[in-house]
Amino acid sequence: xxxxxxxxxxxxxxxxxxxxxxxxxxxxxxxxxxxxxxxxxxxxxxxxxxxxxxxxxxxxxxxxxxxxxxxxxxxxxxxxxxxxxxxxxxxxxxxxxxxxxxxxxxxxxxxxxxxxxxxxxxxxxxxxxxxxxxxxxxxxxxxxxxxxxxxxxxxxxx
Amino acid sequence: xxxxxxxxxxxxxxxxxxxxxxxxxxxxxxxxxxxxxxxxxxxxxxxxxxxxxxxxxxxxxxxxxxxxxxxxxxxxxxxxxxxxxxxxxxxxxxxxxxxxxxxxxxxxxxxxxxxxxxxxxxxxxxxxxxxxxxxxxxxxxxxxxxxxxxxxxxxxxxxxxxxxxxxxxxxxxxxxxxxxxxxxxxxxxxxxxxxxxxxxxxxxxxxxxxxxxxxxxxxxxxxxxxxxxxxxxxxxxxxxxxxxxxxxxxxxxxxxxxxxxxxxxxxxxxxxxxxxxxxxxxxxxxxxxxxxxxxxxxxxxxxxxxxxxxxxxxxxxxxxxxxxxxxxxxxxxxxxxxxxxxxxxxxxxxxxxxxxxxxxxxxxxxxxxxxxxxxxxx
Numbered sequence: 001x002x003x004x005x006x007x008x009x010x011x012x013x014x015x016x017x018x019x020x021x022x023x024x025x026x027x028x029x030x031x032x033x034x035x036x037x038x039x040x041x042x043x044x045x046x047x048x049x050x051x052x053x054x055x056x057x058x059x060x061x062x063x064x065x066x067x068x069x070x071x072x073x074x075x076x077x078x079x080x081x082x083x084x085x086x087x088x089x090x091x092x093x094x095x096x097x098x099x100x101x102x103x104x105x106x107x108x109x110x111x112x113x114x115x116x117x118x119x120x121x122x123x124x125x126x127x128x129x130x131x132x133x134x135x136x137x138x139x140x141x142x143x144x145x146x147x148x149x150x151x152x153x154x155x156x157x158x
Numbered sequence: 159x160x161x162x163x164x165x166x167x168x169x170x171x172x173x174x175x176x177x178x179x180x181x182x183x184x185x186x187x188x189x190x191x192x193x194x195x196x197x198x199x200x201x202x203x204x205x206x207x208x209x210x211x212x213x214x215x216x217x218x219x220x221x222x223x224x225x226x227x228x229x230x231x232x233x234x235x236x237x238x239x240x241x242x243x244x245x246x247x248x249x250x251x252x253x254x255x256x257x258x259x260x261x262x263x264x265x266x267x268x269x270x271x272x273x274x275x276x277x278x279x280x281x282x283x284x285x286x287x288x289x290x291x292x293x294x295x296x297x298x299x300x301x302x303x304x305x306x307x308x309x310x311x312x313x314x315x316x317x318x319x320x321x322x323x324x325x326x327x328x329x330x331x332x333x334x335x336x337x338x339x340x341x342x343x344x345x346x347x348x349x350x351x352x353x354x355x356x357x358x359x360x361x362x363x364x365x366x367x368x369x370x371x372x373x374x375x376x377x378x379x380x381x382x383x384x385x386x387x388x389x390x391x392x393x394x395x396x397x398x399x400x401x402x403x404x405x406x407x408x409x410x411x412x413x414x415x416x417x418x419x420x421x422x423x424x425x426x427x428x429x430x431x432x433x434x435x436x437x438x439x440x441x442x443x444x445x446x447x448x449x450x451x452x453x454x455x456x457x458x459x460x461x462x463x464x465x466x467x468x469x470x471x472x473x474x475x476x477x478x479x480x481x482x483x484x485x486x487x488x489x490x491x492x493x494x495x496x497x498x499x500x501x502x503x504x505x506x507x508x509x510x511x512x513x514x515x516x517x518x519x520x521x522x523x524x525x526x527x528x529x530x531x532x533x534x535x536x
Contacts, residue, residue: 007366012364013364013365014471016362016364016365017363017364017365017523018364019358019362020358020359020360020363022358023300023358023359024296024359035303048313049313049314049317049335050314051313051314051315051316051317051335052317052318053312063379077228077229079225079230079232079233089317112232112321113317113318113321114232115317116228116229116232116322116323119326119331128317152452
């Protein structure tokens with residue numbers, strides 16, 4: 001009785017092992033079904049999702065104009081203090097004072113890509129960009145100034 | 159942590175002769191994350207297990223108290239990172255309960271779909287990691303292949319793969335990606351085709367079955383008295399599915415079965431999770447063609463202020479019952495937040511389950527508890 005059980009155990013063990021190895025063997029001979037991405041080598045063909053949250057950017061149009069009014073809604077929405085906006089007052093040709101952003105400081109090293117600033121922005125001035133290769137040698141390089149030098153607010157944005 | 163010389167000197171640890179105290183973790187390949195178990199052994203038999211916690215304690219509850227009701231939701235993704243969608247959903251539900259916001263029908267269906275996809279992804283990762291604990295390396299790649307498809311779906315719609323921050327108070331943050339339905343249908347057909355592979359690789363393997371059956375037995379009464387929830391309790395025959403008992407977000411409108419096993423051993427817990435994935439697929443199949451049109455987010459005020467009072471909601475994460483308790487003083491930030499996490503209660507039963515068994519069986523028992531350490535420490 002014991003011998004019979006022993007032999008059937010060995011038989012079941014070997015068959016279940018072979019069944020598993022048939023599966024792994026199938027993928028060994030069908031390399032096309034493997035989904036591994038050869039990452040640094042396929043940089044040219046790498047396609048990321050459109051909505052991928054990699055970093056916050058401020059889009060500028062061809063006239064070097066953005067739509068940020070400096071309302072600091074994003075600064076208040078951020079849970080980590082990632083965004084700091086320094087505003088200044090421009091004198092318009094009519095002689096009135098107008099609030100405008102001087103510097104839009106973005107601390108990438110503090111950002112968790114939670115998307116709350118983009119949801120808070122009333123004028124769609126900032127958006128998430130699918131850049132993910134952020135490694136640098138110096139931490140200070142991750143503190144970025146988002147508005148380009150010489151840029152100004154687009155006409156008609158309040 | 160004890161050094162070897164301390165163990166020899168300290169007679170309180172090494173009480174009688176032949177006892178040995180070993181440390182498993184905090185950095186150990188067999189524990190997931192930084193869990194530290196102080197195990198008292200008699201030969202190879204476990205006499206006592208004492209989990210030491212706090213290595214990844216980030217005081218998330220305290221952090222949440224300094225953030226507004228819109229901001230604190232994203233932090234909870236970092237508790238149980240494998241079911242981050244469901245964590246966020248629990249917090250959003252609690253805030254909605256306080257503000258009495260009615261969530262649009264479309265947002266509810268999206269929440270359920272995302273939650274079930276997260277549950278499958280979490281169980282896939284558990285399946286691979288648990289098989290690797292027991293020495294089977296290959297299943298890890300197979301399960302991660304399926305999980306990768308879910309991650310891509312998440313990436314398309316939410317913009318992130320693990321900590322999405324997609325659930326907001328009042329609905330979801332963004333509308334679904336136009337490609338969402340096609341990709342989910344593709345995933346469902348692929349998943350159904352590939353599940354028999356797991357059976358061949360793991361479930362029907364004799365070595366695996368012998369290591370799982372009768373190991374780490376937890377009776378139904380003990381599961382209740384230790385506060386176990388989720389697949390751990392259901393493996394012992396205790397009905398504990400919050401989706402069935404206290405339906406939220408329209409779970410009462412979809413047909414699915416609560417998976418129950420009565421054996422209470424590691425193999426039963428394994429089967430519960432495996433069959434739960436099929437139930438999740440069933441829910442997804444019902445809803446994927448029936449996503450109602452309309453808004454994905456209810457109109458809310460710019461600054462959320464909960465009325466004075468106490469609010470509690472619970473959801474079923476991949477690991478069990480997650481409870482969110484908010485005490486509000488009427489301001490913009492919560493006065494107190496408490497999370498009842500499933501992992502903490504499930505871990506407390508480990509000593510009871512592993513006592514008297516061999517140390518080799520501990521890995522099978524711990525594997526089927528599906529511990530996520532940031533969820534336990536918070």
